[in-house]
Amino acid sequence: MIEGFVALYIFMLAAFTGYEVISKVPVILHTPLMSGSNFIHGIVLVGTMVALGHATTPLEQLVGFVAVILAAGNAVGGYVVTERMLEMFKTSRGDK
Amino acid sequence: MGAVMTLINIAYFVAAILFIVGLKQMSSPTTARRGILWAGVGMVLATVVTFAHPEIEGAVNYLLIILGIAIGGGLAWWSGKKVAVTDMPQMIALYNGMGGGAAAGIGAIYLLQADPETASNVVLAIAVLGSLIGSVAFSGSMVAFAKLQGLMDKTVYFPAQQWANLGVFVVTLLLGLSLALSGGDVNGLVLLLFFVLALAFGIMMTLPIGGADMPVVISLYNALTGLAVGFKGFVLDNPALMIAGVVVGAAGTLLTQLMAKAMNRKLSNVLFKQFGGSTGGATEEVAGSLKPIEAPDAGIMMAFANKVIIVPGYGMAVAQAQHKIWELTQLLLDRGVAVKFAIHPVAGRMPGHMNVLLAEAGVPYDLIYDLDEINNEFKTADVAVVIGANDVVNPIARTDPDSPIYGMPILNADQAKNVIVIKRGRGAGFSGIENHLFYADNTRMLYGDGQKAASDLIAAVKELG
Numbered sequence: 207m208i209e210g211f212v213a214l215y216i217f218m219l220a221a222f223t224g225y226e227v228i229s230k231v232p233v234i235l236h237t238p239l240m241s242g243s244n245f246i247h248g249i250v251l252v253g254t255m256v257a258l259g260h261a262t263t264p265l266e267q268l269v270g271f272v273a274v275i276l277a278a279g280n281a282v283g284g285y286v287v288t289e290r291m292l293e294m295f296k297t298s299r300g301d302k
Numbered sequence: 303m304g305a306v307m308t309l310i311n312i313a314y315f316v317a318a319i320l321f322i323v324g325l326k327q328m329s330s331p332t333t334a335r336r337g338i339l340w341a342g343v344g345m346v347l348a349t350v351v352t353f354a355h356p357e358i359e360g361a362v363n364y365l366l367i368i369l370g371i372a373i374g375g376g377l378a379w380w381s382g383k384k385v386a387v388t389d390m391p392q393m394i395a396l397y398n399g400m401g402g403g404a405a406a407g408i409g410a411i412y413l414l415q416a417d418p419e420t421a422s423n424v425v426l427a428i429a430v431l432g433s434l435i436g437s438v439a440f441s442g443s444m445v446a447f448a449k450l451q452g453l454m455d456k457t458v459y460f461p462a463q464q465w466a467n468l469g470v471f472v473v474t475l476l477l478g479l480s481l482a483l484s485g486g487d488v489n490g491l492v493l494l495l496f497f498v499l500a501l502a503f504g505i506m507m508t509l510p511i512g513g514a515d516m517p518v519v520i521s522l523y524n525a526l527t528g529l530a531v532g533f534k535g536f537v538l539d540n541p542a543l544m545i546a547g548v549v550v551g552a553a554g555t556l557l558t559q560l561m562a563k564a565m566n567r568k569l570s571n572v573l574f575k576q577f578g579g580s581t582g583g584a585t586e587e588v589a590g591s592l593k594p595i596e597a598p599d600a601g602i603m604m605a606f607a608n609k610v611i612i613v614p615g616y617g618m619a620v621a622q623a624q625h626k627i628w629e630l631t632q633l634l635l636d637r638g639v640a641v642k643f644a645i646h647p648v649a650g651r652m653p654g655h656m657n658v659l660l661a662e663a664g665v666p667y668d669l670i671y672d673l674d675e676i677n678n679e680f681k682t683a684d685v686a687v688v689i690g691a692n693d694v695v696n697p698i699a700r701t702d703p704d705s706p707i708y709g710m711p712i713l714n715a716d717q718a719k720n721v722i723v724i725k726r727g728r729g730a731g732f733s734g735i736e737n738h739l740f741y742a743d744n745t746r747m748l749y750g751d752g753q754k755a756a757s758d759l760i761a762a763v764k765e766l767g
Contacts, residue, residue: 235330235331240520242325259355259367269411270363273370273404284398
């Protein structure tokens with residue numbers, strides 16, 4: 207476990223970063239951005255891999271296996287949908 | 303720390319930077335595509351190095367991991383590629399829910415494995431909290447998905463609903479507390495009950511929330527999943543999860559607030575007050591009448607206008623009319639008519655939903671304006687075309703304090719010289735409130751499917767040569 211206060215600092219700084227990054231986003235990008243941030247928490251995949259990795263009983267393996275499937279769905283689906291949305295902005299930029 | 307672990311940590315560090323840079327770049331239309339690409343590179347990097355993680359043991363587990371990624375990733379790839387642009391909001395809800403479920407799964411495994419010798423109450427508490435939030439985000443997102451997908455139309459009310467929800471929540475919290483204070487000696491039955499009730503609470507909390515509030519709720523669950531993932535990062539001692547999760551949690555919270563504010567709804571009201579519940583009835587009397595118009599007349603009106611403002615809403619998305627609308631816009635532009643699009647912050651089912659649809663149809667984004675940018679221009683517009691939008695142009699929001707949407711900023715379409723409303727039928731809007739704009743003297747109703755109506759308008763304008 208990362209030292210208590212260091213963890214707290216990480217939490218605080220990450221929270222401010224998230225707040226600052228999004229506060230400058232135009233409305234036009236809100237849906238892609240929600241989708242993009244949805245993709246980024248797909249990093250939970252890494253956590254599920256480690257959790258399943260040290261599963262020892264069949265129950266733990268089952269839970270871990272389902273979790274990996276869900277997390278992979280979050281990451282891949284989030285990416286594909288965001289990519290498709292942002293792809294549309296390319297054409298409109300070309301018009302100018 | 304072994305050399306492998308150092309390498310993995312370096313990769314996680316780089317991934318965290320890529321995520322933040324990616325998010326940052328996604329905040330501008332010109333760099334947005336690069337942004338998702340960088341974030342994607344970060345994800346692949348973090349995932350690949352994790353295969354070398356010293357805590358992953360056993361051939362079976364490796365096999366299960368690869369199989370799980372193949373199944374989950376494959377299905378998501380296929381569904382994400384296939385889904386229509388209109389249906390993307392519910393897909394975001396679905397994928398988000400999956401992330402929440404995954405975070406809850408990590409918590410379940412941690413609690414199952416908790417060892418009384420080494421477990422600390424702080425870590426147990428964080429694991430419980432992350433599991434609770436993840437479970438609620440999972441089941442809540444699934445309900446949101448089902449509602450938007452049309453699998454479940456009804457908003458469900460039953461007597462003393464808030465109290466029942468509160469009761470379930472308190473019991474869940476108490477069970478969670480007992481798990482957190484168990485010192486690692488986890489009772490399997492308590493654990494099971496905790497997860498069942500947490501999931502049930504997510505469902506119960508989302509059931510009574512009306513479709514109009516769905517974008518806010520999906521955004522909230524997105525933030526919650528981020529937070530749950532962040533907590534799991536602390537439990538697993540994994541900085542990549544910590545940073546990415548908490549960043550999304552904070553960003554999602556801000557986005558949720560922005561959305562709720564745009565609708566003039568307090569977040570607490572969205573979650574705990576039934577929309578429009580018992581208030582209706584008293585103000586249903588509307589002065590004036592609905593005056594229909596035929597497409598050729600509407601087309602002439604638009605073709606000879608100086609300025610036309612188009613107000614799209616969810617109805618346009620359902621009718622898939624955005625391509626026809628753009629075709630019509632191009633015709634009008636060629637005739638020298640100034641055409642602008644006015645987008646209400648909550649038009650559609652998500653903020654920016656309309657922008658995405660119009661961008662898909664090829665509308666340049668410099669024709670698209672926010673509420674604040676364009677609201678003063680309606681006064682000078684000859685024609686305001688409302689297609690598939692309803693509550694966001696209802697003047698009752700300005701005038702009737704009893705109305706559930708009172709105080710919500712609206713687009714001032716009623717101030718245009720003429721208003722053409724393209725609408726499928728006479729029904730009220732999503733909130734079930736009668737729209738006074740439709741009865742105004744300067745308003746004409748063009749009944750019909752959005753795509754058909756737009757085609758008719760195109761034909762009418764073309765006929766003028």
